[in-house]
Amino acid sequence: MTRTVWVKADDSVGDWEARKRRITTAIEAGADWVLVDEDDVGRVRDLGAIDVAAFLSDADVVDGGGETAEADATFVGKGGEGDGSIDLPDDFTGSADLTTLRRRDDRAQGAYVRVLGTEYEAFAESAAAAADITVVIGEDWSIIPLENLIARVGDETHLVAGATTAAEARTAFETLELGADGVLLDTDSPEEIRGAVEARDAAERESLELTTATVTAVEATGMADRVCIDTGSLMDDAEGMLVGSLSRGLFFVHAETAESPYVESRPFRVNAGAVHAYVRNPEGGTNYLAELSSGDEVQVVDRDGGTREAIVGRVKIEKRPMFRIQAEVTTDDGVDRVETLIQNAETVKVATDEGRTAVTDLETGDEVVVYYEDVARHFGEAVEESIIEK
Numbered sequence: 001m002t003r004t005v006w007v008k009a010d011d012s013v014g015d016w017e018a019r020k021r022r023i024t025t026a027i028e029a030g031a032d033w034v035l036v037d038e039d040d041v042g043r044v045r046d047l048g049a050i051d052v053a054a055f056l057s058d059a060d061v062v063d064g065g066g067e068t069a070e071a072d073a074t075f076v077g078k079g080g081e082g083d084g085s086i087d088l089p090d091d092f093t094g095s096a097d098l099t100t101l102r103r104r105d106d107r108a109q110g111a112y113v114r115v116l117g118t119e120y121e122a123f124a125e126s127a128a129a130a131a132d133i134t135v136v137i138g139e140d141w142s143i144i145p146l147e148n149l150i151a152r153v154g155d156e157t158h159l160v161a162g163a164t165t166a167a168e169a170r171t172a173f174e175t176l177e178l179g180a181d182g183v184l185l186d187t188d189s190p191e192e193i194r195g196a197v198e199a200r201d202a203a204e205r206e207s208l209e210l211t212t213a214t215v216t217a218v219e220a221t222g223m224a225d226r227v228c229i230d231t232g233s234l235m236d237d238a239e240g241m242l243v244g245s246l247s248r249g250l251f252f253v254h255a256e257t258a259e260s261p262y263v264e265s266r267p268f269r270v271n272a273g274a275v276h277a278y279v280r281n282p283e284g285g286t287n288y289l290a291e292l293s294s295g296d297e298v299q300v301v302d303r304d305g306g307t308r309e310a311i312v313g314r315v316k317i318e319k320r321p322m323f324r325i326q327a328e329v330t331t332d333d334g335v336d337r338v339e340t341l342i343q344n345a346e347t348v349k350v351a352t353d354e355g356r357t358a359v360t361d362l363e364t365g366d367e368v369v370v371y372y373e374d375v376a377r378h379f380g381e382a383v384e385e386s387i388i389e390k
Contacts (some may be wrong), residue, residue, distance in 0.1 A: 001198045003173060004032040004182035006135075006160055007193060009044075010055060011037055022188060029194045033072075035135070035184060041070045053081075053133075056108060057068070073133060077112030081123065084116050088123060109133060125149060129156040135184050137162035160184050166195025173203040193358055201308065206284065208242075208305040210252065212353055212367040213327035213338055224274045226320040226343045227289040229298060231310040234267045238302045239268045240351065242280040242371045243289070249329060249338025250280055252301065252351035252369040260347050271348045274322060274341040280371070282309040285295070290317070303351060303369070320345070323359055329372045336368060 007026035009019045020043075023034050027048040033104040036044055038054040045052065054071035055078040079085045110133035113124040128134040128149070134157040136149060149159060160182035161172040185196050229241065235255035242250035253273070256266040272279055275290035280299045292298070296312045326339040342359055343349055349356040351369035362368070 001253040002181075003021060003179075003203050004158070004160070005030075005169070005193075005196050005200045006033040006035055006053070006182055006184040007031050008035050008184055008186045009040075010035060013188075016040075016043070018188075020047065023050075025188075025190045025193055026050060029190065030197045031185075031193060032182070032200075035075065036071075038071065038074070044072070049299055055112070071203060072105045073109045075110040075112050075133075075135070077127075077135075079098070082111060082113045082127075084114055084120075088119055110135065115138070121148060128159070131157050133158045133160060134161065135160040137184070137186075150194065158182060159267050163196065164192070166199055168190050168200040169196035172200075173199055179203060203310075204354065205282075206299075206307045208301060208307060208371055210301075210303075210305050210369050211329065211372055212247065213329040213370045213372070215233045215325065215327045215362060215364055215366045215368055216337075217326040217364065218326065218359075218362050219326075220344060221322050221341065223319050224322045224341055225290075225317050227275055227277075227292070227318040228318075229270045229272050229279070229289070229292060229312060229318065230266075230314040231268050231270075231298065231300075232313040233300070233310040235270075235300060235310075236267070236302075238304075239300050241272060241298060242301055243270075243272045243277050243342075244340040244370075245273075245277050246338050246340075247278050247286055248372060249327075249336070249337070250278065250286075250371045251327075251340050251342075252303075252326070252371070253342065254349040254351060254356050255300075256347055258347075258349065258356075263347055271343055271345070273343070275317060277340055282307070291313075301371075323362075325350075325359065325362065325368075327370065329370060331372070331374065332358055333374075336372070338372070 004323050007022055009022040013019050023044055027050050033051045033053050035053045038057045041052050041054050051072045053073040055075050081088055111127040111131035112135045114137045115121050126135050136150045156342050161180040163172055163183045163185055164171040164187050169183040172183050183196055185193055237257045240252055240254040243253050244250040253270055257270045259265055272289055277289050278286040279289055281287055281300045282297050292315045294312055297309045300308050300310045322341045322342040323344050324341055328335045328337055346358045346360045347358045353367040
């Protein structure tokens with residue numbers, strides 16, 4: 001599921017300067033969409049790159065539809081049944097379509113509904129059956145209506161829940177464990193918008209089950225082309241990347257956050273290994289180290305298995321003396337061997353059961369942290385076929 005953060009910036013926010021501040025904040029915070037009035041679409045385009053959704057204007061409805069909006073998605077519901085400006089029919093039976101929300105206009109992909117009561121919950125559910133995107137705004141409600149809508153229409157539409165704080169956004173993403181597909185922030189606070197973006201990112205991240213492997217060999221192997229991954233993010237002492245010669249078993253290699261008498265720390269860097277090795281990416285696949293280049297994404301992992309993504313800023317490939325590290329993982333089927341090539345340097349550290357150890361101090365019998373999955377890979381994707389790696 002792709003989670004999204006939307007920021008509401010229509011005329012209910014205030015004049016253009018007030019709306020502009022929200023839109024600029026949304027762009028700078030990394031939000032995915034802004035929801036504006038149709039007349040503002042062009043001005044949003046001038047401010048920066050972000051997807052733009054627009055409420056269809058009253059004039060277009062009265063005239064039976066005007067020129068196609070320049071927005072990436074158009075919405076109905078404002079100024080009509082969706083926001084309570086027009087009462088629901090007394091004989092409403094739970095059947096609605098997008099033209100009910102805004103008459104005589106069939107351009108809309110999205111529905112906007114304020115849940116003012118149980119009948120509006122049914123109205124939102126019915127509208128969602130016809131809408132690619134459905135925004136629901138709770139009024140004096142907590143979780144139950146959102147739970148109902150996730151359960152009933154979660155597969156039919158991109159469900160976006162209204163929120164005013166990052167905490168509400170986080171709850172929306174976690175509701176029923178599945179969570180809403182997106183949140184629409186109605187706030188002027190840059191901190192709340194950034195917090196919602198962080199909640200989106202956290203909801204999309206994997207949590208990996210790391211294990212340990214027993215080192216069976218540490219051998220000097222001579223020179224090889226070694227890859228340093230320099231990212232556009234700072235990593236902390238508990239973070240690194242998963243790297244290995246065999247796709248089924250990747251070693252936890254720490255970022256260069258530790259101080260050394262020989263070189264300064266490089267908390268943006270992981271000295272990952274030889275060019276042939278794999279590194280795990282945020283999609284759960286792998287890339288060869290030699291394939292990485294500026295702008296690619298790699299997965300950063302911490303000792304608890306928490307993950308996040310980082311953008312590659314630079315890749316440094318240089319000839320360096322290497323170690324071959326071999327270890328054994330205990331599996332349900334017995335013992336499996338994993339290994340990697342890594343630079344022979346005291347600044348390169350791998351995670352162990354006792355913390356982290358420089359590869360130059362690593363010994364047979366040490367327990368190193370690895371990510372093990374008994375699958376084969378083809379072009380970095382897990383496949384069900386027999387592949388022998390040795």
